[in-house]
Amino acid sequence: MAAASHNLNRSTFRLRLPTGLEIAAFCSFIFVVAPLIVVAGSALNADSMTFPPRSLSLKWMVMALTEGSFVNGAMVSLVVALVSASVSTLFALPVALVLRRMSPAVGRVLTLSFMGPLLVPSVIFALALYQVMMYIFGLTNLFVLMIGHIIITMPYPVRTITAVTENLDPALEDAASSIGATPWRTFLSITLPLIKPGVIAGFLFAFITSWNDFSVSIFLTPRELQPLPIKIYEYLLYQYRPIIAAVSTWSVIGSAIIVIAIDRLVGLNVFTGRRA
Amino acid sequence: MSATQSLQRTEIRGRGLGVNAGELLGRSSVFLPFVFVVVFFFIPMGWLVATSLSTHEIGSPPEFTGTLEHYARFWTDPFYLETALWTTIKLSVLSTVFALLIGYVLAYYIAELPPQRRGLITSMVVVSLAVNIVIRIFGLNVLLMNGGLVHSVFGLIGMPRIRIMYTELGVLIGLIQIAVPYVVLPLIGVIAAIDPALKEAAASVGANRYRTFWAVTFPLSLPGVVAGTLIAFTLNAAAFAIPALMGGGRVRMMGMMAYEQAAIQGNFPFAAAIGISLTILSLLITAIYLFVVSRTFRTLR
Numbered sequence: 363m364a365a366a367s368h369n370l371n372r373s374t375f376r377l378r379l380p381t382g383l384e385i386a387a388f389c390s391f392i393f394v395v396a397p398l399i400v401v402a403g404s405a406l407n408a409d410s411m412t413f414p415p416r417s418l419s420l421k422w423m424v425m426a427l428t429e430g431s432f433v434n435g436a437m438v439s440l441v442v443a444l445v446s447a448s449v450s451t452l453f454a455l456p457v458a459l460v461l462r463r464m465s466p467a468v469g470r471v472l473t474l475s476f477m478g479p480l481l482v483p484s485v486i487f488a489l490a491l492y493q494v495m496m497y498i499f500g501l502t503n504l505f506v507l508m509i510g511h512i513i514i515t516m517p518y519p520v521r522t523i524t525a526v527t528e529n530l531d532p533a534l535e536d537a538a539s540s541i542g543a544t545p546w547r548t549f550l551s552i553t554l555p556l557i558k559p560g561v562i563a564g565f566l567f568a569f570i571t572s573w574n575d576f577s578v579s580i581f582l583t584p585r586e587l588q589p590l591p592i593k594i595y596e597y598l599l600y601q602y603r604p605i606i607a608a609v610s611t612w613s614v615i616g617s618a619i620i621v622i623a624i625d626r627l628v629g630l631n632v633f634t635g636r637r638a
Numbered sequence: 639m640s641a642t643q644s645l646q647r648t649e650i651r652g653r654g655l656g657v658n659a660g661e662l663l664g665r666s667s668v669f670l671p672f673v674f675v676v677v678f679f680f681i682p683m684g685w686l687v688a689t690s691l692s693t694h695e696i697g698s699p700p701e702f703t704g705t706l707e708h709y710a711r712f713w714t715d716p717f718y719l720e721t722a723l724w725t726t727i728k729l730s731v732l733s734t735v736f737a738l739l740i741g742y743v744l745a746y747y748i749a750e751l752p753p754q755r756r757g758l759i760t761s762m763v764v765v766s767l768a769v770n771i772v773i774r775i776f777g778l779n780v781l782l783m784n785g786g787l788v789h790s791v792f793g794l795i796g797m798p799r800i801r802i803m804y805t806e807l808g809v810l811i812g813l814i815q816i817a818v819p820y821v822v823l824p825l826i827g828v829i830a831a832i833d834p835a836l837k838e839a840a841a842s843v844g845a846n847r848y849r850t851f852w853a854v855t856f857p858l859s860l861p862g863v864v865a866g867t868l869i870a871f872t873l874n875a876a877a878f879a880i881p882a883l884m885g886g887g888r889v890r891m892m893g894m895m896a897y898e899q900a901a902i903q904g905n906f907p908f909a910a911a912i913g914i915s916l917t918i919l920s921l922l923i924t925a926i927y928l929f930v931v932s933r934t935f936r937t938l939r
Binding site for chain 2: 380383384386390391393394395396397398399400401404406411412413446452453455456457460472475476478479480481482483485486487489490491492493494497504509510512513516526570573574576577580581595596598607610613614616617618620621622624625630631633634
């Protein structure tokens with residue numbers, strides 16, 4: 363009897379507490395997604411920008427797609443993100459693979475030098491690169507912007523690839539070379555398939571970092587080829603019309619598509635750090 | 639016997655070849671990335687240090703004289719200490735603490751869900767991380783501006799309509815909003831990986847849910863807490879877009895001030911001195927934080 367009432371107490375206790383947690387978690391969740399909901403809602407306004415919208419219309423969403431300046435900005439962002447994520451992943455590959463075979467002391471120095479960009483605020487690094495480039499070339503261009511993005515994105519693939527190589531058994535590669543495989547052959551048919559999840563995750567992290575970057579781009583961006591975030595920023599400084607919400611909504615949709623692609627390709631575990 | 643010996647010999651030779659080939663491939667292929675990082679990261683950073691020690695004259699490039707005047711100007715003038723330094727430390731620490739509180743609750747909730755139900759809510763958090771910072775600030779802007787939804791709700795429930803946009807509070811909310819996903823995501827993995835048997839063990843010896851949480855879940859989730867808060871803090875200490883867009887020029891953080899000095903005032907040496915100070919400050923606070931965490935962690939064990 364006593365035991366039964368104890369059990370009953372425990373179960374009501376268990377039933378009540380999660381509701382408190384659920385309410386708190388719900389509020390946190392709303393806080394996280396609120397800006398996205400607001401942006402999408404504002405884009406559907408018929409005339410002026412308010413949230414919640416007063417009367418609905420899709421005209422801004424359509425107009426955003428034909429506004430050359432923003433489409434141009436999105437293309438610049440896309441190209442810069444693709445190039446810098448690819449280059450930084452390609453650079454990170456040998457770095458991560460070599461670190462594994464080096465003595466701990468040398469490895470630590472090398473890791474630190476490639477992780478350095480994470481320790482310096484990106485706006486300060488951008489200031490430094492901007493100064494040097496202005497001194498040497500007297501201008502910035504798309505290449506300089508890409509160089510800046512490669513530096514700030516490289517730590518991510520180095521880290522994700524290093525994480526998978528730690529679990530890699532060197533005996534597998536040695537076995538391949540011992541039966542006469544060339545280093546390239548060993549790399550392509552043994553090493554690469556084994557470290558593929560880390561490579562993909564690193565590339566995607568690098569891509570998102572570049573796509574979202576603001577502080578490096580604001581220094582290094584050339585006047586005529588501004589990436590989308592800078593375009594939106596400059597527009598917001600002077601004007602406030604629903605078209606900017608519509609442009610932003612398209613960008614949110616783009617990001618959502620990338621996230622779905624990541625989920626399909628490697629799973630969202632790459633973000634939460636869980637092993638699949 | 640001889641067969642085994644020859645096999646061993648092949649094996650030894652094979653391993654030697656593998657290591658050599660791997661290192662040969664490695665050494666040459668690591669050269670390019672290394673040069674790249676040195677040329678485009680370390681040399682510019684060294685250059686920035688040199689610039690911060692140069693004299694500034696309007697209309698001419700900085701001239702290296704080894705002067706400390708820009709550091710002295712920043713670190714002795716009460717205006718800079720109060721508006722930039724203190725605002726930066728206060729806002730970055732506060733926003734990290736709030737981001738941890740909000741993020742922990744959400745991560746705990748997600749991690750406690752059965753795995754197949756975590757997907758949608760996790761992907762929404764990831765999407766918010768993958769959306770440009772400028773766009774997220776813009777959304778907050780619409781929500782928090784005078785006459786916006788938050789103001790209307792405040793009016794309805796009879797609270798005073800305090801100004802949020804273009805105040806420190808607005809910038810703080812912006813910093814927290816940007817940082818929360820960075821805290822949530824590493825925590826989900828860490829909390830979900832905690833062996834449920836440990837919690838059951840705590841419950842079986844009579845610990846209630848709070849006790850279990852503080853004695854088991856929270857200490858075991860500390861690596862995730864440290865990882866998330868470190869990202870949140872380093873991002874927010876260097877925040878630039880958020881004070882620029884939500885502070886309306888009134889809330890000055892060091893990253894933004896360095897940008898203004900360089901891009902608007904053209905005073906590169908002073909901008910460099912602020913930038914180097916910010917970098918050292920951020921590293922110092924990170925080091926102290928890690929030191930304190932490792933010490934408390936050791937005493938806990």
